[in-house]
Amino acid sequence: MVPLRMLLSHPDLGLRLIAGDAADLEVRWAHVSELDDPTPWLEGGELLLTTGLSTRWGDDGALQYCQRLVERGVAALGVSVGSDLAYQEVPEALVDAAEKTGLRLILVPHLTPLQSVVRAVADSISSASAQPLRSLIDAQQKLMSEAASGSGLSGATSRLRAMSGLSIAVYDIRLRAVIDDPDIVLGAEVRRRIRRQLLQDRQGSISIQEDADRSLIVLPLVTEGRVRGFAVSSTHGPFALDQRALLKVAAPVLSLLLDLHDMADAPVRSARAQLATLLLSARDGTEHLPSTFATARVNAATTQVISARTLSVAQRRAFLAGLNDLAGDALVLNDQDQTTVILCDPLPDVFDRLSALVAELELGNAGIGEPGPVERTPQSLTEAVRAQNAARTRDVPLATAPKQGHQLRRVFRGDEERLAEFPRSVLGPLDAHDHANPRHELLPTLRAYFDSIASIEASAMTMQIHRHTMRARLKRIAELSGYDISDSSQYLELWLAVELRSQLAT
The missing domain is CATH 3.30.70.100 (Alpha-Beta Plaits)
Incomplete structure (x- = not known):
């Protein structure tokens, strides 16, 4: 859409409005036609251009012509006149008909080709369509310049707040505030939504209407395919389309700056x-x-x-x-x-x-x-x-934690040295083995076995060894200590020695 006022003020066209009011009228397109009735080929909103070559603009003809254009929704009629054209000047009947029907009538100078008017409309529409993109590119460049100035993540966030009019905060992957904003508080529902998105390994934005007056957008900040943190923005009412677009353009810059912030925090x-x-x-x-x-x-x-x-x-x-x-x-x-x-x-x-x-x-x-x-x-x-x-x-x-052994020191009241003698006597052979074989420690293996409540599979997983290796170590423990862990009383005595040592060490 192009404002008609813009076309009328175009210095290279010289167009002049001779009937009607341009007001805030906008033109969808420009079309050249010499037909007496071009309306079947029009959609409405056009600036129709003609020399009047095939039209009959007598009193009734001009009125009927203008009436058809108005009913079709034509925005304005541009007439080119000159000594070598159909009309040397715009017919009075056409001007009167335009005034009566409310059709805007424009005089196109003889030296202005109609095609140049069409091209000017097309260029204006193309420029208007590209303007949002140019604005976004300009905004991104301003953010990058702010970042390059040395102000880093803080400066870029402040600039983004000024450009967007939004409240903005930045959080790391733990949802700890890196750049805070007093107007943004991550509630339980927002945190839950973020965790669910992380769990699903998704990187899309999250839009949340917290209440009737306030809405929130969470944008993942991603570098090298990994989510590093989140930019959270908030506003009263719904987000405008240009605000959403600006946030998406800003996300890569904030992602890079958050990554640099993390590197500095190494x-x-x-x-x-x-x-x-x-x-x-x-x-x-x-x-x-x-x-x-x-x-x-x-x-x-x-x-x-x-x-x-x-x-x-x-x-x-x-x-x-x-x-x-x-x-x-x-x-x-x-x-x-x-x-x-x-x-x-x-x-x-x-x-x-x-x-x-x-x-x-x-x-x-x-x-x-x-x-x-x-x-x-x-x-x-x-x-x-x-x-x-x-x-x-x-x-x-x-x-x-299973409630095992927490009260041992109360049950076995006595001198700690005497209490320590029992684990030393029972576990001494295992201590000697582990000292000589630090890569195949038996005491941690026995501890893992007791902690897993005598589960071979669970204790093997804890020790990160195969279950057959676990069984072999338990067999070696029995050989060295002389205790058979398949016997309940001997199992208890071994466990007691391990637990007492642990309790005495705290």
């Missing part, structure tokens, strides 16, 4: 992984914990460990996106299909929240240990692994 991620390893290990190296906590930007008075089986990369990402609902922060370690999470300052109802998340994502099996001070994290890990094995054995999605 030392912190490395420190978080180191902190997780230190917390999960035995009590060695705890003198480095305060500095590692600071470098990792983590604060925690208590921790609680989750051990979960994640069946795919998509499931693992969806699980990560749910961790913020469980604790103030979380440290994550992945090993093939096994994910270990240290919850930092877990919420009081963490088990119920985790249970809902495990069910939502259909995780393989999961277990959760008991909460406690950071020094107790290794024990919570042991409990989480036991709980996961119990969940696998009982075929349930989630379990807590």
Whole structure:
């Protein structure tokens, strides 16, 4: 569509309106016809151009001609006149008929070819059609210039807010705010929708009408085929088409900047992984914990460990996106299909929240240990692994640590040195073997067997060995220790030695 005023002001055409009012009239197309009745070939909205060669513009002829054009919806009639054309000037009868019928009548100068008017209309329509695309390209270039200026993700987000008039925030894959916006809060339903999209490994946008007055769009930020985070925009009422288009154009720029932000944050991620390893290990190296906590930007008075089986990369990402609902922060370690999470300052109802998340994502099996001070994290890990094995054995999605051995030190009150003598005497041969054969440790194998409630398959999976290898190790344990684990009393004595050692170490 081209405004008629634009054509009338075109410097190369010289068109002049001689009847009617251009007002806000728009022209759909321009068409040249010398027929006395061109209406069968018109659709309406055209600027009809003619020299009047085959028309009869007497009093009645002009009126009937104009009436047909008005009824067909023609936008305006352009008449070219000159000494070598049908009319040297526009007939008065045609001007009167145009005034009576309300048809806009335009004088086309003799030196202006009608085809040049057609071309001007076509060019204007093409330019108007391309304008939104040019605007989007210009907007993307402005965002890239902002990013190149050194202001990074923050500057690009601010520029996008100014250009779109929207509230915009950026979140990482864990749904932690990287660029915050006070007008945007990710509610439970939005988080659930994001997790479902991650679980389905989809990368489309999510549109949500939160209420009658406010709507939300979530755009995945993707680099190298992987979702790195999300740009979340919000507005009062529905989104305009140009706002949606602008967000889609901005997404690749924000994706790149979020990736660069993550690269710059690599030392912190490395420190978080180191902190997780230190917390999960035995009590060695705890003198480095305060500095590692600071470098990792983590604060925690208590921790609680989750051990979960994640069946795919998509499931693992969806699980990560749910961790913020469980604790103030979380440290994550992945090993093939096994994910270990240290919850930092877990919420009081963490088990119920985790249970809902495990069910939502259909995780393989999961277990959760008991909460406690950071020094107790290794024990919570042991409990989480036991709980996961119990969940696998009982075929349930989630379990807590079996209540075994927690009260041993109360039951066997006495000097710790005397208590420690019992595990040393029972497990001494296994200690000697493991010291000489660090790649084929028997004590961790026995621990895994007890934690899995005497399941060969589950303990073999924990140790990442074949079940036949597991049976061979159990046979070797019986040979070295002199205890037959198929005998209930001897099984109990071996378990008691392992459990006492674990309890005395905490």
